[in-house]
Amino acid sequence: MFSKNNKYNFKLKTAFLALFLLCLQTNAQTAWKPASFEIVKSNYKTFKTAQYAHVFSESKHNIVRLAPELQGLTGIELPLSTTGKNAPLQLKFKEPVQVLVGIYERIDTAEFTPRNAVKLVLENGLTITGLSPINVYAVSYPKGTHTITPIYQPFVILGVIKQNQNLVSRNAEMPDGKLWNPTFIVEGFSDEKPLFEIIGGENKPVIDEGMSGTEGIQGGFEGGRVVKVGDTYHMFPTERAGEIGVDYYYDRVKTRIGHWTSKDAITWKRESTIYQASGTYAVTEDDNPMNDRRAAIWSYMPVFNEKANKWYGYYLAYTVSKEIEPNHSFGRIWRCESTVDGINGIGGPYKDMGIIMEPGLDSQPWEGRQGVASFFPYKVGDKYFGFYSGAYPFNSWADYPKKSGKGWFVALAESKSLEGPWLRMNKGLEPIKTMHPQFVENPIVSQLPNGMYIAIFDGGPDGWGHHLPNMIAYSLSADGINWAEAHYLPIETKVNKWWDIMRTPLCLIPEGNDVYTIVYNAIDLKRRFHPTGMVKVKLNKDVMESKLKELKKE
Template identity: 80%
Template sequence: MFLNNTKYNSFLRKVFLLMFLVCFQFSVLAQNQTWKPASFEVLKSNYKTFKTSQYAHVFSGSKHNIVRLATELQGLTGVELPLEQYKKGTNGPIKLKFNESVQVLVGIFQENNSEYLPADKLPNAKLILEKGVTITGLPSVNVYAISFSKGTQIINPGKGLFVILGVVKSSQKLEFRNAEFPDGKLWNPTFIVEGFSDEKPLFEIIGGENKPVIDQGMSGTEEIQGGFEGGRVVKVGDTYHMFPTERAGEKGVEMYYDRVKTKIGHWTSKDAIHWKRESTIYQASGVYAITEDDNPMNDRRSAIWSYMPVFNEKANKWYGYYLAYTVHKEIEPNHSFGRIWRCESTVDGINGIGGPYKDVGIIMEPGLDSQPWEGRQGVASFFPYKVGDKYFGFYSGAFPFASWADYPKKSGKGWFVALAESNSLEGPWKRLNRGLEPIKTIHPQFVENPIVSQLPNGLYIAIFDGGPDGWGHHLPNMIGYTLSKDGINWGEAHYLPIETKVNKWWDIMRTPLCLIPEGNDVYTIVYNAIDLKKRFHPTGMVKVKLNKDVMESRLKELK
C-alpha cells in the first residue's frame, strides 16, 4: 500500500529532520573533542612552551593572550616565540624534535601587514580552522596544519609573526570548520593574566566555592529579584560583615527595575560561605526622573549603590560612604549624576558596624570642579583610604562627555577613576584632577569600584571590577588589582583567572567586595558575578595566597 502525497511528504520531512539532527549532533560532538597531542622537544633555544588554553600568553616579552580558542585545540602544547624578533625578522630558526610523524598547528594572522607571516610562506599547509583563535590585540587567526616526519625538523618560514599552537599525531583526523571567533583587536589594550604571563604571579588561586555562596532561593533573598552587585565585606573579630547592593526590584515588574529599586543590605557570616541577612541599611525610592538634566526637581536618591563601610578610629565609629543616583527611564545611562553620601553608625565602637546609620551629608557631587570625563554617570563610586597624615579617595565617572557642550545627553563609553584628597574622613574632599584627566595607568578604558588596602610590606593594593566580556564590551572579564608604592601613583592592572581553580558558574565576572587577610598569606575574596541564564546575580567566594617574594620584587619595581 502506497502513502498518499501528503503523508509521504510528511514522512520525508521527518526523515530529513532526523538525519539533520544526527549530523548536527555528530558535528557538535566533533567540535567538543580535543585533538590528541604528540610529544616534541624544542632544541638549542630558550624558547618556552605553553599549554594552549584560554588566557595563555603565546609570545615571550608580550601581554598578548588567548581569549577564544576552538575546543579541538584545548590542552595542546604550543611554543612561546619572542614577539619583537619575529616581527622584525631577526629571529633564528626553530628546531623541533619529533618521536613520530606529526602535524604542527600554526596560527596565521589575517592581516596584510609586513609584521605578520603570510600563509603562502607555509609549505604544504592545510587550512583546518578558520577564525579558530582570538589573541588579544592581534588580528583574527586561521589555523593551518603542516606535516613533518619523525626526527629533528627546522621551522623557519621567514619574516613575520605567527604562532605555534600545538603538535598532533599524523594519524589525527583534522576536519575543517569555521569557528567564527572575533578579531583580537577588539581586546585592546592587551592585559596581564596572573600565572599565564612571563611575570611570576603575586597571587596563587588556591580554591574556593564551586558554586555561589548566596543564590536565588536561599534564606534572606526572598525580596531580592535581581541578586547583588557591589559593596564591601569587612571582618570584625571572627565575623564577616557584607554590605551589598541588593537589586531588589519589585515582584511582578520586569528585571530592568531591579537596577532602580535597590537596597543596601547587611549580611553576616562566620566562614564567608554561609550568610545570614541581618537588616536593611538603606532603601532607594525607585522614582524615575522627570527632566533630562541634573535638576533638583528629580528624586536624586532613586537608586542607591556601592556602600563602603570604613571604621574611623579617631571618632570610634563606623562611617558609610554610598552612591545615590538620579534615574532616567530612557536616556543611557539610566543611572545619572551620582552623589556620594556619608553616614555614621549611631552605635559607637567597632561592634557598631550593624548600625543603625544616620546620614551626615553629601561629600562629592557634580559641580564646578567636575570634569567632562566624569560624564553623565559620575560621581559613580567612592572609596577612602589613609596615606600618612592625609586621606585619599578613589572616585569614578562613566559615560564621559567629550566636552561640556555634550551635556546632558550625548555621552560616550568609558569607566574611569581619579583621586580626591582630604585631611580627614569627614572631608571636605577635593578633586586632585592633576592634568584634568582620570588615572589611565591601571587600564585606559575600564576600572570600576576599587577597594584599597595594604599588603604586609606597605604596598597599597586596589582590587576592582575589571570589566565584562559581554554586552558588546571586550574587556578582561576578571577581577583586577593594581599596586602603588605611595597610594597616589598606580601601576598597570593584573587580572586573576579564578576559574582555573574553581568551577566557572558565571558568564560575566563583576565586582570584588574585599581582600581580607586570613593569616599564612591567605586572603578571602567575595565577589559578585552574572549567570546569563538567570535574572538573579549571585555572590561567590574564592581564596588566594600571596607570594611574598613577588611582593618584594614588585615593591622594588614601582617608582
C-alpha cells in the first residue's frame, strides 16, 4: 500500500511522464526550420504553406488540411501541369537543404539517385481541394543551384528546410482532398485580386451566452438580417429559444424572432419579440393541414417599402417532424407589415399579411422536403426578384414525402411589387448552380457603388459529414438575374477563430470609406449556445469595376 505521500509522488511522477511524452510528440509535430532559397530565371511566385494557401497557378486548388510540421514554410506556386512550355524550376541554396515535395501517390524512393537523398516524411501529410491525398517527401540538395524535377508529376513544393534537422516520419492522416469537390475560390488566396480585404473585427462573440438579453435563449442564434437606420443597427435574428431542461434539439423547434439594437454593432440590446413559434411537433409525416405549420419560425428579413412608407417582414414557418430528416419541412414564406409608418417604424409591432410562397403545383422536386426554405426580395429596374430556396431534394415526386437527398439550392421568383403575387421563374426548372452546385443558403442582396448586385450568404459547413468551404460567401451579378461563381471570405485570417462551423451572414452594411460591416452567426461545437460575431471588410473599387466588366462580357 502507498502512503499519502507515496500516492502523491506516484501521481506526480505519472503526470510528469505523461507531460514528457506529450512534449516529445509535440516536438515531432512542430514546424520544421526553414532554409532560405532563391528562385532562378523564372517568375514563379511563393506562398505561405498554411490553410487556404493557393498552391497552383491558374487553378482554384487550395490547402484545407496540413500537418503542423509544414505550417508557415514557404512553398512555390507552380502550374498544375509542370510539363511542356513551362520554365524549369531552378532554386539556389546557400547551404545544404531538404526540399519538401508533395506527390499524389506513394512512390518508390529506390527510383531516385542517390537513394538516400529521398525520404518519405509525411504520409497523407496534406489535403488540397479536389485532389488525392498528398504524401510529402524530403529531397536532399547540396549548396548551389539545382533544377527541381521530380519524376512523378504533378507535384507541389511545400517548403525548403535545413539539412541538419531530424525529420520524424509519420502518417499525418489528413483526409482525401477529393471530398472537397468542387474546388472553390478563397478571397485573397488565388491569382485573382480580392474584392474585399478583411480588415479586422471583434476577436470574440458580440452576443454570447449570459449577456443581457440572452435570458431564455438556450441555443443561441441562427440567421435573419441586420439593417442600419440612421446611426442605429437593427438585428432580427432567429433565437433558438428552446426550453430549460429540454433536449438541445428543441432549440431548433421552439424558436422566436427577436429585435435587437446597437450603435456600434458590438454592444447589443434586446428590444422585443417580433414572433414566437409554437414548438408543436407534427402529427403526420406529409404536408397536412392537421400539422401546426408554424411550429418553427426562421429567417426574418426586414425590407423597407418606400412606396408604402413602411417596413415589411418576410419570414419562414416550418412544420416539424420528430422522425424524418429533415425535421424542418414544408416551409412557407409569410409577409408582415409594421403597424407604425415610416423608416422609424422598424421595431413594429408587425401584423401578418399572409403567405406569399409555399409548396404547391408550381413547386419543383429540387425544392425538396424543406422548401420553401428562405426568401429575400430585391428590386431590379421596375421589377422585383426574390431568392427562394429548397433543401433535401427529391429526385422526382415519387420520392415524396420521405425519400430526400442532400443539397441546398436557390432559385428566383419574380413580382411587380413587394406585396406579390410572387411567381417561380423556373427557367429550365433548375436551381441556380452557377454560385455553387451544392450549397447556397440564406442569400441577402444589396448593390455595390457601381450598381453591381452582390449576394452574401452561408457557404456551407466543414462538419456534420459535409466538406464545404465553411466560410461566408458572396456572388456578383450585373443584372440581378445571372449570378457568378461564389468567392469565400476567410475572416479568421484577421479575427481570432472562436468558432468551429461558420454559419450565416446577416448583412453587408456600407459604413463609408469603402468599409462594410458583416454580422454573422457561428457555432462552437463544444457549446450548445450559438453566438453572434462581427467583422469589417474593405472594398477594392478597382477590382469592383473590373468584375463588372467581366460580368457584362459573359
